Every structure is written in C-alpha cells, then in structure tokens.
Amino acid sequence: MPQHQGDLDIQFQVHKRLEHPIFNIVKRSMDLCGSIIAMVIISPILIALCVLIKLEDWHAPIIYKQIRIGKDGRPFEMYKLRSMIRNAEEKQQELLHRNEIQGAMFKMKNDPRVTSVGRFIRKTSMDELPQLVNVLKGEMSLVGPRPPLPREVHEYTSYDMQRLTVIPGCTGLWQVSGRNRLGFKEMVELDLRYIEKRSILLDIFILLRTFRVLIGSKDAY
Template sequence: MGQGKLVGPFPSTPGRLAAGAIRQLENDWEQRYRRTVITSDTVATALVVASIGQFFGARDAANWHEKWGILAFGTELLVLGALAVSRAWAPAVLGQGAEEFRRLGRALFTATVVLALGGIALTSRNIKLWIFVAIPAIALVTMTMRYLLRLWLHKQRKYGRCLRPVLAAGSTATVRDLIARTRKFPHLGWRVEAVCTPDGLGLDGDRLDDVPVVGQLEDVANHVRRDGYSVVAVTADPHWSPDRLQRLAWNLEGSDAEMVVAPVLMEVAGPRLHVDGVLGIPLLRVSMPTFSGGRRVIKGAVDRMGAAVLLVLFAPVLVLVGFCVLVDSRGGALYRQRRVGKDGREFTIFKFRTMVTGAHGARAKLADRNEGAGLLFKLRNDPRVTRVGTVLRRYSLDELPQLLNVLTGSMSLVGPRPPLPEESAAYGPDIRRRLLVKPGLTGLWQISGRSDLPWEEAVRLDLRYVEDWSLALDTMILWKTLRAVLRGQGAY
C-alpha cells in the first residue's frame, strides 16, 4: 500500500500514507454498521413472518405450502425489497436524525400497499392477516432494533469512536462554528480533523481551535485524496464561487469523500429542502412550512387520541400525585395559569401545583435572583417550591394535567414551549413565529436541556421545529422525551 500513487502535486511521504491508511481502516466501521443494520432488519422480518406463518399455518396444515408458506415468503421478500428501494439502508441516514425512521416507515407503507393490491389481484382471503398483523409487527420490531443499534452507535461516538473524519474548508468564523457544533453534538458522527482557510492560517498560527490548518482553500482536493477524509464540509466564504465549487466537486470525483456544502439558510432543513435542476442550473428549492393541511389534521387526531389514552393510563398516577400535593402544603392540587397559544390566543394551562399559595405575587421580590435565560424567570433553588413540588418538577410530573389541554385542542403533544402573556408581549417579529403552531407538552427544548439552555438556543430550537415539523420528527421527540424526563436534566 505504501507504493500507491497519490494524485496531487505534494510528495508521497510514509507519514501521509500511514495517516490515509489509518483513516481508511477507521472508516470501515460504516460498512460494518450498515451490514449490521441490514442483518437486523432481515432477521427481524424473518422471525415475525415465520412466527405468524407457523402459528396460523399449524391450524391449517393441509394447505400450509399453498396458503401460508408462499404468503410468508412473499411478504418477507416484499418488505426487504421495499427497504432497498426506499434507500432505508443508505449510510448517509443510518444513525442520523428522523430521516432513517422516515425512510423505514415509507418502505413499510409501500410494502403494505403492494401487499394489499396483490391480495386483491389474487383474491386471497388471508391477506388481511399480513397487512394488519404482520406489517405492524415488523414495523415495531425493526424500529426497536434500529433504535437500540443507534443507542450503541451514539455511545461509541461519545467516547470518540465511529466518527467520520472531516476536512472543513471556509472562513475562519464559519469553520469555528462547525467545529464547535461537532464537539457539542458528537452523536451526529462528525469530527473535524483538518481545516483549510483562505490564507492557510488559523487563530493560533497553524491551528484553529486545536484543529490543524493544513492549507488554503485551493488545496482541499489534494489533502482529501492524500489523507482519506470521509467528508469535505464547505462553509461560507467569498472564495467559494459557483465555478470553484464545481471544480472542487470534479476534483473529488473518484475519491470516497462526501462533499457537503453549508447553505446560507442554516436553520432550514429536512423535508423542506429540495435540489432541482432548472435551465441547467442546480437550485436549492425551499418549500413553505406546513401550518395546515392533511398532515396537520393527522397530527391533531393523533394528539387527541394519544392524550385520551395517556390520561387513562396515568389515571392512578394523577390521583396519587394530586393527593400528595394536597397533603404537602395548603392549597388546591391543580394550578391554573394563562398562557399564549397558536396565533397569539390565550388559554388556561393546567399543572399540578408545585409552589406555595401566592407564589406568583412573590416573584417581584426574587427578580434580582433570576437565573433564567432571556425572558424566562427561573431559580434553581426557588424558595417558593414545595417539597413535593421539587420531585414533580424534576421528573416533569407536574405537567401531566396538560394532557387535558391537548385533549381539548389548545395544546399539542409536541410543539414549542407555551409562553406567558408577558413573555410573548416582549417577542420580536422573528420569535413570534413560535406562535404559528400549537404549543406542546414536550418539544426539542425538552429533550435538549430545558431550563439549562441559553435563551437564544431555546428560541432557535422552537423556530427549527416550526420550520421543519414532520410526523417523523414528532415521533422521535416523543421517544426521546422519556429519557430526558428520567434523567431530570435542566428541570427545576
């Protein structure tokens, strides 16, 4: 391998070759992880299909091969084929955000439709079993296995393993921002290992935030080919004209590197971004955020049905918590407060009382001790909070009565944090976009640190949700909320 010929004007040194070989070896984890996911999906589908086929086929042994064996085998092939066609095994989405589960769901929905049409064409009486039992069971098992594999992957990344080596190229300010984000969120799988800047210099000579600056922006392709980086992250800089970006893309052809260009619209992502070729020009098309329509109707129906089910399931907990609140301190069990909802309409929010009676009136005396970010008022050791209230806040049990607000339609299960009237009155035009959707019982702020978040970050997360909302994102947030509640981080 040391005798390989490398492209570029720089000499081939043993040190360079060793670095590239090591990175190539480290990058093999991606293919191993992909093979593990494919094996997991295949085994999970086979087990579900075989279990259903064996159980029901045993009751009709005479026609096992004709009626059950063929359907079982066909269903498995159909599901695996749909996963492949939907690119649910693409390395770019495995372990990343909601897109992985969105593609998995799309594949299973496609398999369901094809199975239903096939059943109609073949006039099969047993097709309903595979549509309403087998496919949902496969979805449950495969999504659970995917989530467990993702937890393992994120744990590895927390300790610096299974990371993709990144060469960042752009202005000093934008590259520094990228470095900070990758370090703050290691579970995303990027590690900036080298930097190219316009003048080939960093803030500390040949380093930028402890990352080596290896050259100027014109040198990017040579360094990628020589040192084996997985990702080339191009950040904003006047140097990057359309011609230069196109030339860089050409120069990276034949390498294993993925070129990623950070658009100017940094906070718009997910299903709203589309690349279209118009008149031979690649254009980044940004669709309008969805504030109404069919998906919102589905979201509203899921909210109300989910709230009703959760109220029934948590009924004993609600009764027990209410009793503890009454015994612990004088006053009612529930606390009612005016909040601002969708389109600026006020509503009454329900919570379990966690403070002594008259706590709101005593807030002015504690104003100089405020530890909350921005417009929020928060104290880590608030003297107004009762003993039971401390426990309720830590595990967010005080918010369970808000399921009544979700049931009546003033709130959603997932959405921005519902602000107080005095908070919303101080909102600028940008922040008021939070009010374009219903506030939520949980949201991105809930799973990202809650009260520990800086005000700007909390606002950014809420606006990101408003802009990029999807059913898959809602599902992911609800799933992660349980872990955030159990950890109790940022809850006070």
C-alpha cells in the first residue's frame, strides 16, 4: 500500500483475512440503521450537551476533530464532543511521563486538561456520540477496534498492525472487557480476537454489552 504524506507516513503490510460480501452488506446496513436511529433518539441530549460545552468556554469549538487511522492505514477525521481545554494537544507533551497505560497509547485517570463538563461526558462516554457521523460516512462502524492516533501507529509492530485490517468501531471487545483497566497488549489481543471471530451476532452482543458497561462506567476516563 502506498505511504501517506507528511506525518502520516505509515508502513502497512499485513496479511488480510478475506471477508464474506454478505457479512459486509449486513454489517453496513446495521451501521446505517443503528446510527440513524441512535442520532434521532439522542438528539435532545446532544443539543443539551452542546449548550453546556459552549457555556463553559464560549470561544472554544463544541466538536473536537482529530486525525485517526482507519482500515488499511487510511487516515480520517474523527469527531468527538470537546471534553478538554483548547490547547490540550500542546499540553500533552508535558504529561507523557504520567501516562498510566503501557504501550502505544496515552491515558491519565486525572488528566488536568479535562474540563468540568468533559469529566461527565467522558465518564459516560457521551463525548463519543458524534462518531455516529463517522459511521454514516463509512469511516467507522458501530463495532470494531478503537481507531488509533498516527503517533500510536508509528510505534506498532507488524503484529499490532493487524488491528488495521478492518473498519474501526465506536465500541468493541476491548471497551466491554475492561477498557482503561487493560493495557495496550491486552487491547490488541482482544481486537485480534474480534477480527478472527467477528460476526453479526458478536456485534449485537458487543452493542448490548456496551449499554450495560455505560451504565456502570467504572473504567471510562
């Protein structure tokens, strides 16, 4: 696969599993129907959250856009409700030594960059709601591996790269199996297990489990 330009230069060479066309059609149909229904249902909540985010910092954007790496190493712009201060990306360099997860990820339980509203929407994973637009655009699926940052992918081994053989998801086996309690290696193993075993029934199981996890929300931060 040709390299991406600039900061997105990523070598992507992995053995790709053949996908059954019927599975892809059904999964895409489920993504479209599920995301449209979800957006209609959550629209009042989304509007209220947008108002709260804007009131907290009138000059900052409501939607946070971030480049992530999707299927086959292709970059795309992922959407989230803004949960951090405006210069969060710059300040992250100062916090790298406080990373609480080993491997190619950055997570802090008490991240000082998170706003007051941000703590709530991150705890409940409501900051992820705009990713339904990414699902409609075909850049993400409702279920799949978490889409990584370009800097994370630059640290991937060829084994880790197998995560990028499928469309990334809003939720996945990692999220419903412990989320931030698990390290990077555990996340990779869970994602590869999903890729190997994926089916419509497994997707439905993960979606149902996601709602259960969100109610408890013990591992989100």
